Amino acid sequence: MTSLLIRHSRILLPDSEFLLGDILIDGGKIVQVAPEITASNDTNTIDGTGLTLLPGVIDPQVHFREPGLEYKEDLFTASCACAKGGLTSFLEMPNTRPLTTTQAALDQKLHLASQKCLVNYGFFIGATPENLPDLLTAHPACGIKIFMGSSHGALLVSEAAEIEPIFAKGDRLIAVHAEDQARILQRRQEFKGITNPSIHSQIQDETVALNATKLALTLSQKYQRRLHILHLSTGIEAEFLRKNKPSWVTAEVTPQHLLLNTEAYEKIGTLAQMNPPLRSPENNQVLWQALLDGVIDFIATDHAPHTLEEKAKGYPNSPSGMPGVETSLPLMLTQAMAGKCTIAQVSHWMSNGPAQAYQIPNKGLIKPGYDADLVLVDLDNYHPVLREELQTKCGWSPFEGWNLTGWPVVTIVGGNIVYERGKLNTEIRGKALQFDNN
Numbered sequence: 001m002t003s004l005l006i007r008h009s010r011i012l013l014p015d016s017e018f019l020l021g022d023i024l025i026d027g028g029k030i031v032q033v034a035p036e037i038t039a040s041n042d043t044n045t046i047d048g049t050g051l052t053l054l055p056g057v058i059d060p061q062v063h064f065r066e067p068g069l070e071y072k073e074d075l076f077t078a079s080c081a082c083a084k085g086g087l088t089s090f091l092e093m094p095n096t097r098p099l100t101t102t103q104a105a106l107d108q109k110l111h112l113a114s115q116k117c118l119v120n121y122g123f124f125i126g127a128t129p130e131n132l133p134d135l136l137t138a139h140p141a142c143g144i145k146i147f148m149g150s151s152h153g154a155l156l157v158s159e160a161a162e163i164e165p166i167f168a169k170g171d172r173l174i175a176v177h178a179e180d181q182a183r184i185l186q187r188r189q190e191f192k193g194i195t196n197p198s199i200h201s202q203i204q205d206e207t208v209a210l211n212a213t214k215l216a217l218t219l220s221q222k223y224q225r226r227l228h229i230l231h232l233s234t235g236i237e238a239e240f241l242r243k244n245k246p247s248w249v250t251a252e253v254t255p256q257h258l259l260l261n262t263e264a265y266e267k268i269g270t271l272a273q274m275n276p277p278l279r280s281p282e283n284n285q286v287l288w289q290a291l292l293d294g295v296i297d298f299i300a301t302d303h304a305p306h307t308l309e310e311k312a313k314g315y316p317n318s319p320s321g322m323p324g325v326e327t328s329l330p331l332m333l334t335q336a337m338a339g340k341c342t343i344a345q346v347s348h349w350m351s352n353g354p355a356q357a358y359q360i361p362n363k364g365l366i367k368p369g370y371d372a373d374l375v376l377v378d379l380d381n382y383h384p385v386l387r388e389e390l391q392t393k394c395g396w397s398p399f400e401g402w403n404l405t406g407w408p409v410v411t412i413v414g415g416n417i418v419y420e421r422g423k424l425n426t427e428i429r430g431k432a433l434q435f436d437n438n
Contacts, residue, residue, distance in 0.1 A: 004415055005039045009048025009376060012055070014352075014365045016344035023053065025372040028415040032368060046417075048376055051409055052343065055351035055364050056088025056119075056373035057329050060142075060252065061175075061230055061300035063321065064090070066112060068097025073305045073393045075116040078325065079430070081303075081391040082119045083419040085326040086375035086408035089119060089363060089433055091142045091354075094126025095155055101126045102134050106141060110432055118418050118426065120373065122358070122433035124175065128154045129162045136170045142358050142435050143228065144172055148212045149179030150204060150275040150320070156181065160215060167219040173358065173437060174220075175228040178212035178237075179204060179276055188316075197315040198265035201277040206234040209276050213237045220249055226437075228357060231302050233257045233276040235286030242295045250297040250357045253287050255331045256322065256398060264398065270311045270318040271398050274304065277320075291349065292341060298353030301328045305394035323392045327385055327399050329377070333406025337379060359436035372415040377406045391424075 003026040011019045011033060022037040023030060039045070064078040082090060092109070094100035100109060106123055113121040124145040125138040135144050146163060147155045157163055158181035167174065187203045213229055217240075220227035229251040232238060241251060256274065261281045264272035272278055290296045304321025311318050332346045355364030362370045385399045411419040418428045 003039065003043045004046065004372070004412070004417075005037060005043045006046045006048045006053060006374075006376070009051050009053040011053045011366055012344060012347055014367050016342075023366065025412070025415045028372055030366060030368050030370050030372050033366060046376070046410060050378070050380060051376040052379050053366065054086070054343075054347050054375050054377060055366055056375050056411065056413065057086050057350045058089040058354040058360065058364060059087050059301050059303070059325055059328070060091045060298070060354040060358060061093065062090045062303040062325060063093045063095060063305075064303070065305065066096060067108065072307060075113055077391060077393040078303070079116065079118040080424055080426070081323070081326045083411045083413070083424055084391050084408065086329040086377065086411050087119060087325050088373035088375070088411065088413045089121070089360070089430070090325070091122045091124065091358065091433075094124050094145050095147070095151065099126055099128075099155055100124065101128050101131050101154065103138050106138050114429065114432065117430045118424070118428050119413050120430035120433050122360075122435065126155050127157050127166050129157055132165060132169060135166060135172070140432065140435055141172070142433070144174045145177070146174060147177045148216065149181035149184055149208065150177065158182065163215070164219055167223045167225045171226065173226045173228055175230050176212070176216045177230050177275070178209060178216055180208045180211035183208045183211060195315050196265070197270045197273050197318065198262060200273050200315065200320070201262050201279065204275065204277050206236050206279065209234045210236050210240065213240065217244060217249065221246060224248065228252070231257065231276060231300065232287065232296055233279055233283070235279075235283045238286050238290035238295055242290065242293070245295065251295070252298050252300045253291055253296045254300060254302050255324065255328050258284060258287055258291070259331060259335075260398060268398055270315055271322065271396065273311075273315065273318055273320050274302070274322050275320040288340065292345070297357060299328065299332065299349040300354070301325055305392055307394055308396055322398045323394055323396070326390055326392060327397055327404070329375070329408065330404035330406045331399065331402070333377060333379065334404045337405055343379075360433050361436055372412055374412040375408050376410040378409050379406050381405065383407055
């Protein structure tokens with residue numbers, strides 16, 4: 001690991017100001033940030049002229065499909081997609097095969113990731129109605145994941161009587177997929193036989209989401225338990241949280257719930273199908289405002305790839321989910337350049353916000369002593385999302401054809417260049433994330 005000097009870039013500082021200057025990296029850490037730095041002759045140098053340097057993105061909700069579903073994605077292909085998209089760390093969900101519901105399954109994932117991942121990694125432990133002891137002791141886990149709805153099998157924990165004991169014991173962060181399973185099942189019967197994928201947003205409607213979010217918040221308040229609400233999708237949830245969200249509760253939103261809506265079904269069919277579903281255009285606006293106001297704390301992709309063959313089966317046989325790690329940063333930076341928000345806000349929502357929420361030390365800011373997980377982006381040029389350029393194994397994006405700026409030019413993980421101007425260094429390996437809450 002040699003020292004690395006990035007020269008002449010526009011550096012985002014922790015106070016949200018920018019410095020035109022240099023940054024010196026040594027031993028995987030940021031050691032100096034200054035207008036000009038003189039380094040020794042053996043220091044590797046990157047010319048950052050015309051580029052903006054941001055903290056590497058931490059994606060706090062992904063489904064990378066390994067072990068057991070590698071035909072959709074695997075930890076290597078997913079981490080290549082991360083590196084290309086400026087993501088330097090991810091937190092991955094437990095619905096693999098086997099499910100990540102035991103220490104042994106968690107250890108297996110950590111071992112696989114150490115062999116395959118170009119970026120840093122952490123994993124959730126999944127709740128079942130039976131595995132409370134594992135939820136208390138699994139280590140290192142970023143949090144407990146509860147599928148309150150739209151899941152099946154052992155990971156579905158949909159009854160209040162099953163959910164409450166998880167909130168009642170322990171103090172680890174609980175992240176919930178908040179959908180009301182009973183209402184989903186009832187509405188599936190009501191709309192049975194309709195094969196237009198747009199019906200998905202009516203079956204899993206806004207009330208499905210609100211009911212479950214209310215239950216999770218009630219239990220969080222009862223036990224003063226740290227709660228995170230995953231992929232908030234509705235305006236009514238956002239407004240409910242605006243009035244009722246305590247300081248120990250956080251919420252996230254995906255780029256697709258900000259930028260796509262039910263109109264996407266006409267254009268891309270089942271590629272627009274996800275859980276919770278896309279909503280009406282009015283919901284986009286309310287979610288944006290909640291994000292700007294801090295009611296929603298940060299952004300995650302919910303990267304959940306399926307093959308085009310699976311998506312082509314037609315609704316309701318098509319699976320829900322879409323990829324997102326390669327496009328999330330350019331999507332949000334494009335919004336910043338259009339005046340919807342600032343670059344500093346995007347960085348907070350995608351780097352420091354997740355680091356704070358999951359208590360990941362020394363990540364998410366550009367300052368001496370912090371880990372050198374960084375991304376140099378080009379905010380002067382626009383380039384479309386092209387299927388043939390994607391690294392994700394599923395090979396498609398719901399944002400195909402969108403013309404975006406802020407594409408990563410260089411991605412650095414632990415002081416190592418993992419992606420540079422279209423080329424991946426597949427020899428680099430990230431590290432297991434540490435969590436101060438463990």
